[in-house]
Amino acid sequence: xxxxxxxxxxxxxxxxxxxxxxxxxxxxxxxxxxxxxxxxxxxxxxxxxxxxxxxxxxxxxxxxxxxxxxxxxxxxxxxxxxxxxxxxxxxxxxxxxxxxxxxxxxxxxxxxxxxxxxxxxxxxxxxxxxxxxxxxxxxxxxxxxxxxxxxxxxxxxxxxxxxxxxxxxxxxxxxxxxxxxxxxxxxxxxxxxx
Amino acid sequence: xxxxxxxxxxxxxxxxxxxxxxxxxxxxxxxxxxxxxxxxxxxxxxxxxxxxxxxxxxxxxxxxxxxxxxxxxxxxxxxxxxxxxxxxxxxxxxxxxxxxxxxxxxxxxxxxxxxxxxxxxxxxxxxxxxxxxxxxxxxxxxxxxxxxxxxxxxxxxxxxxxxxxxxxxxxxxxxxxxxxxxxxxxxxxxxxxxxxxxxxxxxxxxxxxxxxxxxxxxxxxxxxxxxxx
Amino acid sequence: xxxxxxxxxxxxxxxxxxxxxxxxxxxxxxxxxxxxxxxxxxxxxxxxxxxxxxxxxxxxxxxxxxxxxxxxxxxxxxxxxxxxxxxxxxxxxxxxxxxxxxxxxxxxxxxxxxxxxxxxxxxxxxxxxxxxxxxxxxxxxxxxxxxxxxxxxxxxxxxxxxxxxxxxxxxxxxxxxxxxxxxxxxxxxxxxxxxxxxxxxxxxxxxxxxxxxxxxxxx
Numbered sequence: 001x002x003x004x005x006x007x008x009x010x011x012x013x014x015x016x017x018x019x020x021x022x023x024x025x026x027x028x029x030x031x032x033x034x035x036x037x038x039x040x041x042x043x044x045x046x047x048x049x050x051x052x053x054x055x056x057x058x059x060x061x062x063x064x065x066x067x068x069x070x071x072x073x074x075x076x077x078x079x080x081x082x083x084x085x086x087x088x089x090x091x092x093x094x095x096x097x098x099x100x101x102x103x104x105x106x107x108x109x110x111x112x113x114x115x116x117x118x119x120x121x122x123x124x125x126x127x128x129x130x131x132x133x134x135x136x137x138x139x140x141x142x143x144x145x146x147x148x149x150x151x152x153x154x155x156x157x158x159x160x161x162x163x164x165x166x167x168x169x170x171x172x173x174x175x176x177x178x179x180x181x182x183x184x185x186x187x188x189x190x191x192x193x194x
Numbered sequence: 195x196x197x198x199x200x201x202x203x204x205x206x207x208x209x210x211x212x213x214x215x216x217x218x219x220x221x222x223x224x225x226x227x228x229x230x231x232x233x234x235x236x237x238x239x240x241x242x243x244x245x246x247x248x249x250x251x252x253x254x255x256x257x258x259x260x261x262x263x264x265x266x267x268x269x270x271x272x273x274x275x276x277x278x279x280x281x282x283x284x285x286x287x288x289x290x291x292x293x294x295x296x297x298x299x300x301x302x303x304x305x306x307x308x309x310x311x312x313x314x315x316x317x318x319x320x321x322x323x324x325x326x327x328x329x330x331x332x333x334x335x336x337x338x339x340x341x342x343x344x345x346x347x348x349x350x351x352x353x354x355x356x357x358x359x360x361x362x363x364x365x366x367x368x369x370x371x372x373x374x375x376x377x378x379x380x381x382x383x384x385x386x387x388x389x390x391x392x393x394x395x396x397x398x399x400x401x402x403x404x405x406x407x408x409x410x411x412x413x414x415x416x417x418x419x420x421x422x423x
Numbered sequence: 424x425x426x427x428x429x430x431x432x433x434x435x436x437x438x439x440x441x442x443x444x445x446x447x448x449x450x451x452x453x454x455x456x457x458x459x460x461x462x463x464x465x466x467x468x469x470x471x472x473x474x475x476x477x478x479x480x481x482x483x484x485x486x487x488x489x490x491x492x493x494x495x496x497x498x499x500x501x502x503x504x505x506x507x508x509x510x511x512x513x514x515x516x517x518x519x520x521x522x523x524x525x526x527x528x529x530x531x532x533x534x535x536x537x538x539x540x541x542x543x544x545x546x547x548x549x550x551x552x553x554x555x556x557x558x559x560x561x562x563x564x565x566x567x568x569x570x571x572x573x574x575x576x577x578x579x580x581x582x583x584x585x586x587x588x589x590x591x592x593x594x595x596x597x598x599x600x601x602x603x604x605x606x607x608x609x610x611x612x613x614x615x616x617x618x619x620x621x622x623x624x625x626x627x628x629x630x631x632x633x634x635x636x637x638x639x640x641x642x
Binding site: 021027109116121 | 451452454455456457458459498499502503506507509510513514529532533535536537538541601604605606607608609610612613614616617620621624
């Protein structure tokens with residue numbers, strides 16, 4: 001595909017936002033957005049893993065495709081992602097133990113974050129070259145962090161509002177997410193076509 | 195993975211040799227399962243793809259009964275093999291029951307409103323025009339983007355969309371252009387559907403880019419196709 | 424996660440995954456495909472069945488190997504096993520129907536990132552016998568399929584006026600298109616959760632016989 005770098009960046013952050021438009025990375029989106037102080041760093045950690053996964057996926061494909069072993073793609077991607085998450089975990093543990101404790105189970109859960117695997121799969125499906133893949137990954141991570149932070153800010157404020165009992169909890173989060181997604185649809189077409 | 199998530203079970207840590215062995219065995223067994231699945235479905239998948247392609251080509255080139263795949267390169271036309279040569283463009287030749295070439299079909303793709311819009315278009319080498327198209331896949335907004343499939347005025351653009359080549363057959367003389375609804379003046383322009391310009395433009399762009407790549411390589415050697423059976 | 428009671432019978436295990444611990448509505452796991460795929464009833468059911476297959480096969484294999492996998496590398500091994508069966512399903516769907524494969528797209532491969540599968544393997548299959556694990560996994564997978572259908576069915580009905588591709592409301596129905604788009608996924612699931620919460624609240628109220636003086640205690 002011949003998307004330009006700017007197009008890819010705008011699309012992945014806004015109109016094709018990983019969380020709000022492509023539904024990738026839903027588990028942390030629902031689980032970690034109770035406070036911005038936790039959501040934002042998780043977004044950054046995930047962005048880092050996404051970047052690493054993207055680069056590794058690109059390199060892996062340089063080997064797998066000429067050997068016609070595309071069926072090993074999935075297994076290789078997920079193994080690489082697991083290793084990358086392990087690295088991030090060790091780093092966070094050393095640099096900031098309180099953050100490590102605050103993120104809890106969600107740090108190792110980045111491995112099963114659809115956004116990370118999704119980046120690798122989509123960039124392969126769209127046949128992006130190296131710069132395009134990198135931009136896609138960066139935009140994806142930024143968009144992910146943006147969505148998480150936005151929802152977290154809203155949820156923090158909603159705590160002071162009166163909410164019907166039946167809507168409390170996950171149902172409310174989903175409705176808020178739906179409205180956020182609707183808002184982001186306004187960006188559609190921003191990066192596409194001429 | 196990390197120590198903080200492992201079970202608090204009693205017992206000594208496993209020696210790394212045993213760990214590597216377990217991982218190695220698991221990886222090998224899984225690899226075998228994958229390869230078996232891949233090999234056993236290879237034929238069925240290829241057959242499905244062929245049927246899907248034929249159905250799509252028959253839709254845009256009515257009257258055709260067989261489809262043959264070719265690759266056009268700067269040096270000539272060859273029957274398609276398992277891989278496409280560098281710089282080669284794949285296309286389909288559609289023949290009727292008597293073995294006469296009814297038309298050429300090729301694929302084009304461009305980004306629409308949401309993800310890629312892939313089209314299959316029919317080309318008449320005698321008229322040097324596009325005679326029809328169908329959408330192979332798209333994820334456009336239902337009710338808006340999918341109007342390209344049903345809007346009669348839009349479809350009329352593709353009855354004789356002019357893509358004739360320059361005299362030296364090196365390029366398409368007039369690039370296909372998607373213009374605002376109601377402003378079409380030339381046979382190489384496409385009247386967009388008002389309200390779904392993005393998807394209309396995607397269809398136009400996909401066909402334009404594909405024709406620009408394919409036709410200069412195809413037209414000089416098209417007579418070779420007519421002798422096909 | 425698993426209650427420390429007498430090990431439940433196979434049938435009970437099966438049912439538990441189907442409703443009480445329904446993956447989507449109760450445990451809120453496996454959300455990515457839920458939102459993305461439930462644009463039509465057929466897509467929902469196909470994705471659900473594909474996930475059920477991966478769940479059952481992976482849990483069965485994990486359970487078979489549970490005494491052999493060292494605990495430090497168990498997550499990595501589970502993931503490799505799950506990825507294997509996802510790849511199998513991916514090729515199987517291609518062989519069955521290309522149009523279905525196009526509709527489900529990359530989300531088939533994303534089954535491997537479905538927290539539900541890994542969670543089940545870790546919480547259940549690693550501690551139980553193969554048949555029990557497979558049954559429980561199947562139950563949970565079918566519960567997942569059921570919930571996907573509930574969301575997808577509503578979205579298709581309201582968003583396209585059809586169910587399983589069969590138009591129900593005739594050509595003059597104005598489809599509520601947003602239901603098929605991403606926001607619709609969030610809204611429909613949120614609405615279902617709200618419905619369940621309301622039903623549960625009413626059941627709880629009925630379960631407490633109100634004494635006569637309770638007229639003043641309203642909600």
